[in-house]
Amino acid sequence: MNILELHNLKKYFATQKAVDDISFEIKQGSIFGLLGPNGAGKTTLLRMITGIFYPDQGHIIFNGQKYDPINDVAYIGYMPEERGLYKKMKIGEQAVYLARLKGLSKADAMHKIKEWFVKFEMQSWWNKKVEDLSKGMSQKLQFVTTVLHEPKLIILDEPFSGLDPVNANLIKDEIFNLAKKGSTIIFSTHRMEQVEEICDHIVLVNKGHKILDGTVGEIKNRFKENIYRVGVNTNAENLMTYIFEVIKHKPDQLLLKLQHDSTTNDVLKHFINQNIPVHSFNEVLPSLNEIFIKLVEGTPEARQFQQVNN
């Protein structure tokens, strides 16, 4: 079942087509990655999903029904890229306040905050002010306030920026936990290694358009270039063949690309025939980072201002 469906969303600003006809679906309980270079339209897209902006065109289906921002925001948790908390407010009170704005009762909010604070070892923070916290600490607090009301849809914009590896892992584990419990997570970032590790499904947007949509494995397969890493001890005359092209040659390792419809077995046969032992044989899939750069490269780095005729 899809928790969220976007149908032909458009949002034009005075000088930008920020989001120009984007559609995709997100399955319940999945971890979804929304990727794109700076200024691709990710934040605008997220703001439409959180009900801050209304789309100019297109519609959103949330949980099987037409999205009604006023009531549905209670089921959404949003952690924006620019973190924000009331600096002068005590941490405990702040968490209670934000939870109550999401519709929790005071007692409920207190109970849940205490649970989370224990989990994140934040109990002693209750009466501290936000301005006393370090960046990483306030990040943890922000995460807690985002997921506190057990939203069906959690939107995290760059959740790991500013966190040390220990705390990043803590948050990562919680993200997996929440997904296991049935929450859906939209994860917006341009840190590709995290996406590969965490996300089930990704969408890549650039210049207001969707340019890629699929699961991580599927996309990697789609962009594979038949490159293999082979552990063999070879010298130059062993490699005179039309089956593959050598990309990198080390005394005990080869990086090669298949050519002319040859298969992996053709490569193995080639070495077997020459009686060269093969220690290892792996396919090298492109990293999302490479795919990302390949797709985005060539487009001007920053978006140009354009005339929009509404």
Next chain:
Amino acid sequence: MNKISLIFQREYITRVRNKTFLLSTFLLPIVMILFIFGSAFFAMSGKQKFKRVAVVNDPGIFKSNLKSDSTQMFFDFTSNVDSTNFTQKGYDAVLDLRSDSSAKKFVVHSKKQLGMDGKQMIETRMDRAFEKKQLMLKGIEKETLDSISKQTAGMYKIENRLTSEQGKSEQVNAAVNYGVGFGSGILIYITMFIFGAMVMRGVMEEKTNRIAEVMVSSVKPFQLMMGKILGIAAVGLTQFALWVTLIIVLMGVAKAFIPAELVQQAGEANKNMPGGMSGNSQMAMKMLELEKDFSTVNWPLIIGCFIFYFLGGYLFYASLFAAIGSVINEDPQEAQSLMLPITMPIIFGFIILSSNLSTPDSTIMVWASMIPFTSPIVMMGRVPSGVPWSHLILSMSLLIAGFLFTTWLAGKIYRTGILMYGKKASWKEMFKWAFRKA
């Protein structure tokens, strides 16, 4: 609605718990009362230093007429004292009445400066002595003249009674009306600035802290703005209530400790003195005196109008201040130029009030008390001296319509501005935000 009340509570509680609020609420009336009564008290006790003055070379007109007493200034007519030895003989100063010419100018020698008060005291007493001598020459006793002028001073009193349509006459006191009108007008003027700026700073804080984006993913921007505006209004009303209570209590305490006669004496003693001290003690005296005149004022109407116009004027401007706060980025300097179009009408209203208060029914006052931009300030100047109900109702409805309009307008600017970072919005852009469709 529930969300507005949550935001309202937060805004109210965090502000009321704030140290600045507590300080300004409790300290201001105390400082005010202490200043007024304290300066009166010090004026009384500090100034009256007894001085012994030796008088030499008296040509004869002063000896019997110069008023001398043992509390303030004692004149001793001797001959063997001069400017070199007066301190040894126990005098504070020597008054040399030898005149070189016909000019009425004499010399006082003293170790320490006599100061304005001392100098003036001697001059006044010499004038009186000369006057007494002249009266005597004309055959008039000084005491007779004094008793006549004492009798006549303030013998007649005029009471202004207004005849209303029903033919009922009521007593009015123009001075009290003036005071109450000006006081409440100035109070609304100041508070509109203070609380308007508070709203603006609050909005700026939310924007620069980037909490705004978190907030508007849970509540509508309009709810956020209204919650804040109403919360701060409640803070203002709380502060007023505390001020009024404190001032009444402190006045009672001050009166109990400082007897009215003392304050009156101080006022009397200072009457002839130049400078600000006399003003303060007279004010203290008046404050005690005025109480009986205050009973002629229609308090329920004034307090009702004050609360209405405070809230109305505040709501009218607060949303505009919120809109300004929402378009400003980190740089508070930007606020100055954007605030100008909002602060101008407020200042303008105050100028109209202060320059036309003595003629509360003049055309400009009537107009200014109708237009919502100035009505909260100007109408408060008119209310104490009586305003036709039709004027009051029209002014109030215009103000309500006005703040509904500004709130609607500001809400639209706020909604866009609060999430805009980067460059400052221009007036043209804000206009666009305000009037485009959702």
